Amino acid sequence: MNDLLFLIGFPVIIALLMLLVKDKIRNYIVIISALALGIASLYLLITYFNKNTVFFDISFEPATNIMFIIEILLAVYILYLGIKFKKYFTVALILLQAGLLVFLEMGLISGIHPVNNLFLDQFSIIMAMIIGVIGSLICVYALGYMETYHTRHTDIKDRRKLFFFILFIFLSAMFGVVFSNNLMWIFFFWEITTICSFVLIGYSRTPEATNNAFLALSMNLLGGVAFTAALIYIAIMDPSGRLFELDSLISSGYALAIVPAVLICFAGITKAALMPFSSWLVGAMVAPTPVSALLHSSTMVKAGVYIIVRFAPVLALTTEGFIIALVGAITFLLASGIAISQSNAKKVLAYSTIANLGLIVACAGVGTYNLMWVAILLIIFHAIAKSLLFLCVGTVENRIGSKNIEDMGGLIVRMPKIAMMMFIGMAGMFLAPFGMVISKWAAIEAFITAPYGLIFIAILAFGGSFTVFYWSKWMGKIISVMRHQEVVEDTVKKEKWAVLYILTALVVGVCLAFPLISTYLIEPFIMNIYGVTTGLSQANFAIMIMMICLLLIMPFSMLFYRTGSKHVSPYMGGRTTEGEMKFSGTFGTMRELSLSNYYMEKYFGEDKVFYIGTLLCWGLLLIAGIILAGVIL
């Protein structure tokens, strides 16, 4: 239990330190704490991986009261800011949520004493690893990034103390979410992550950033209201407070659990930015890149899907679960489509994140045991690969000054190492035999045995091909060997290199190690819940590993070919192409060649597709709401 408390409490202490120290000392402290958190998470893994679910008895009373006070203080803070910036929707939401919360705390839960408030099982360990290892790495990266950021953006006030403070509070809150068994505590940590996201998005205090921050806040608060409503429902249903324990709730069966499950899954949907709530994630891309990497791709949004995956046993084979899964699947399809038409790199990454979260929710909503396996795998692989990509894009942006994919042509010449890492990251997102494809493969095989699985397979087939398209054309852009470009890579700082190398190694390493992860962590977890488990067959494991090895060996083949080839210029209809690709056009002018990717705005334009997605998903959510109302009444 001390490990859990350490992981939750230590970042808070560091966060407070962050408010006090300045640059040089801050660097040391962050690196040391990152190491500490990483090692602590690893220690957790080693100590607990072969034990089943372990519960920890922490007394409910003082902790919950402190949480309540903090929540009220935060509500007041948001109220003040909401009024100051005239965001009345946010004000309304926070008033509603605070009101419900007061009703809950004061009126309903006076006599309860739930005991198993913290717990640890294999899924929590996996999430803790992601937060502890990847989260810490991103914090280290943020050191170098924020320094360059402020050198470039001299008009933005240097609020790095606040920045790192919030970053570590956020890590603590995430650990809290995955270690809490008590739903009220989960809610508390959940709300903390919302606030962290709000502050970090609005870091630059430009009008655009502020608006996007409030957008994110409102949508997450909508989820928060639903969450609070679920808590009230539980308190009314079972005054003893036993159902506040997550494991009890989940195992109590459909009748008792479905209403809070759907409400909390709604909160998960808003936090994971599925349609119709995806605009906040796209808007959050104005934040500095470490924020995008940490919150909006690997961790906070994963909390949203984490809670939905937790409730999957309740949702399995129900109409409500099916609707939630459909929302996820439609999000996957449409977000992948929109990503084709985007040329802003961070927006592509954002839509890809939304799409993958949709896929995870689709798996969790249908909820059979093999789909759970897929969902957890997807969480792992996506977190690693996507954070790597975000960090690389951040580095590229700082060097070449642009986020546009069209400006990244020839990156393999200008920034060879970064381009290679991006290549590996992107390969990790869609190429066999890397993780996401393993998940896609397992998903198809799992959906086929689920009721109405055909719909999901069709969506997966088309959405998957969209995915191939937008990643491949980006890959192609960065590997084109344009001549006569200068190398701009050398000024990247040491810590950044370390982080990027480690993440790249993780992308490959986790793929190689996934049989182990599956056998020791994921399969026991699923066995506990469903009584049966699954994995890939031995033969297929072997083939996957072979393919990865082949892929790794291939680049060495290049060593054979280094010498002995004659180099010529590319073919441009007989025009000379040494140096810049120029040709003489009409009236004797020299025109330069420019190549750009297809974006197909007519078919995949953001506005049109988003509109369709919003309509469809609101419709589905309304249906779910009606069904739910029927259950309550």
Added chain:
Amino acid sequence: MNAEPVISLVNAVLFVLIAPLVGGLIAGIDRKVTARMQGRVGPPVLQPFYDVGKLFEKENMVVTVTQHFYVLSYLVFMVVAGALFFSGGDMLLVIFAFTLSHIFLVLGAYASYSPYSHIGAERELIQIIAYEPMIIFTAVGMYMVTQSFNVSAIVNSGIPIILYLPGVFIGYLIVLTIKLRKSPFDLSTSHHAHQEIVKGVTTDFSGSNLGKIEIAHWYEYVFLLGVVYLFFGFNPVLAVAAIIIAYFLEILIDNTISRVKWQLTLRSAWLIAGTLGIVNLGVLYYLKGVIMP
């Protein structure tokens, strides 16, 4: 069950060794038949082998050394995908390995930064996303009929798959036209005089690299026709006849219909093939009352 892995391995090795010969012969027969349709005499049937032999006699010329890596990967993973298929492996994995190898070809074309290769690469990507949903439906359809994704189980099932999956089969033939790079879908490169974007994807490859790409195409032919065989697996004679008829149809279509734009390619593949596929699968699902856990 000790014989099984050995048989699979033998099959895989046989594929690796024999498929290029078979594929080359198919390519040669293709050119002969095409020539006859056009009222010409045409090259000898062994011509593709002479072509590849000649390509390996040319000097080693590249735009960038990375081309060697991409082409080699294309060939290797094509062989891996085909070997997996013929050794009876998981059909979905075969499809993904297949896509992987094609992506390497696309990347090789992107690497050279020539306008023709670039557009060829974009079009090749469009072709890939055009056919991928349909071949996934093919695999899913086979599962729904035979309850297995493994090619060995599908072939040995003895079920007349074609009777259950007629829509899927027609859809597969449509995307086969795309994969074989036959008119009207030979957008990214073709074996005939191309001239619209020069040679498209293969513009900047020469000599041994081009030879390897050609050999990879031969492996691909054998694999693609192997999938046709699966539909008729219950009767080998019928299956071979079906393959011959299907390929002849492809040559006929190639010589009669002119190339279309990529928009129409995408639309035909997704709307027609996709609808045929999904409707077929949906009907099957409904009729069989299939697969409830």
Added chain:
Amino acid sequence: MTYLKKSPWVIHYDASSCNGCDIEVLAALTPVYDVERFGIINTGNPKHADIFLVTGSVNEQNKEVVKNIYEQIPEPKVVVAIGICAASGGIFRECYNVLGGVDKVIPVDVFVPGCAARPESIIDGVVTALGILESKRLAMKENGNKTMEKPGSAV
């Protein structure tokens, strides 16, 4: 015996020709003459080609193009200059912008006379070129597959 002889791929370029010879070249590809039975394909891409068929008298604008295409053809390669314009400039020899023949720019191996050159002559020229191609390939093999500087030879 090399495979080159059995599968010679052609790239055809019009260096300011009047198109007469070009039409005859393309006529050779039609069913009447059908050079594909010799394995000849008109690739239109220098990197895939073995034989460079040039027509026309070459002027200032396209001499760079001719050179560029020539350089992008991998060894072993032969150049066949078709028509009298490609040999010496033909009736346009005296023009101010005409260089006067392909061999002013790149080494030529075979000259095919005529105005316009008949398809039979063109095929004859290509067949001669095949022999030269083969000897070049054999020389290349002896040299350890290194490319060698090639002397032109006319017929």
